[in-house]
Amino acid sequence: MQAAVFHAIGKPLQLERVADPTPAGRDVVINVGRCGICGSDLHVTEDAAFHLPAGTVLGHEYAGEIVAIGPAVERARVGDRVAVVPIRSCGECAECLVGQPAWCTTKRLEGGGYGEYSLADERQCVPLPRGLSMADGAIIEPLAVALHGVKLAGIVPGAKVLVIGAGPIGIATAFWARRLGAGRVAVTAASRRREALAMEVGATAFIDPADNGPEAVNKALGGQPEIVFEAVGKPGLIAQSIAQVRPRGTIVVLGLCAAEDHFVPFAAVAKEARIQASAFWDVRDFEIAIDALDAGAVALRHMVTDTVPLAEMPDMFEALRSRTTQCKVLVQP
Ligand SMILES: [Zn+2]
Numbered sequence: 001m002q003a004a005v006f007h008a009i010g011k012p013l014q015l016e017r018v019a020d021p022t023p024a025g026r027d028v029v030i031n032v033g034r035c036g037i038c039g040s041d042l043h044v045t046e047d048a049a050f051h052l053p054a055g056t057v058l059g060h061e062y063a064g065e066i067v068a069i070g071p072a073v074e075r076a077r078v079g080d081r082v083a084v085v086p087i088r089s090c091g092e093c094a095e096c097l098v099g100q101p102a103w104c105t106t107k108r109l110e111g112g113g114y115g116e117y118s119l120a121d122e123r124q125c126v127p128l129p130r131g132l133s134m135a136d137g138a139i140i141e142p143l144a145v146a147l148h149g150v151k152l153a154g155i156v157p158g159a160k161v162l163v164i165g166a167g168p169i170g171i172a173t174a175f176w177a178r179r180l181g182a183g184r185v186a187v188t189a190a191s192r193r194r195e196a197l198a199m200e201v202g203a204t205a206f207i208d209p210a211d212n213g214p215e216a217v218n219k220a221l222g223g224q225p226e227i228v229f230e231a232v233g234k235p236g237l238i239a240q241s242i243a244q245v246r247p248r249g250t251i252v253v254l255g256l257c258a259a260e261d262h263f264v265p266f267a268a269v270a271k272e273a274r275i276q277a278s279a280f281w282d283v284r285d286f287e288i289a290i291d292a293l294d295a296g297a298v299a300l301r302h303m304v305t306d307t308v309p310l311a312e313m314p315d316m317f318e319a320l321r322s323r324t325t326q327c328k329v330l331v332q333p
């Protein structure tokens, strides 16, 4: 099969022929339908700190059809259409049994979506209803990431919410915040490019990047935000969130900032602000995201701005390293 393979930092992914996966135990082979390109894939292929092994096939936001099953598979069937929870775990420990594989001590992040076929444990597969496409299946993972953060925020009905960032996670966060009861949701970003999309998924205001200080935020929300979501991952944004959140409010950090950052602890202490980090998701978050799309939240589909064949994927991947106009790009292997 063909796959876009990582070889070394500073080198583009290489399209090449690799061995077809064979399913052992409870593995299934998935014919990848669509796979989203994630900002974290860009990070791990440009920073040696992540120790990504040569030969890795990335791609963890994917959906596809099961085309082969291992000898010990119990539930999955050939022909099942599934979204994949991209963590392989033991399946037996307390965390795994409650659907939280991210906290299993044996957990391994697993990609494979940048290839024609991928291997997963059947327990990583969440069924896609008939009404959902493979493209829908490929945005379930980022939707689950955002939902997890919104659940951790503890939104109460009518809450005033600020979302910093309008990439796929910021957009999905605005969607869930509103759906889970926020009264007002303001989105702020470096440009106005995603304004229409943000409003379409449920934001009530998009803040002009040229004037996004506390005054503009308070005006858009009718008061200070009780919850601020940081969905960008750049130094300085936690400090900005602390400055903007209302006293005793909550800041949820969804952004993946691998650089050192600083903020003045007193600024947070003086407000008794709660800083809550959010990582991964539960299996249940995937099910809820799938159900939301199936129930008609189709505006979310508009976060997909481009779809490229596998042959064009390495070039697109490099292009995405610099600021681009795309929101979520899908690969069609
Ligand atoms: Zn991702």
Ligand SMILES: [Zn+2]
Pocket: 089, 090, 091, 092, 093, 094, 095, 096, 104, 105, 106
């Ligand atoms: Zn486990």
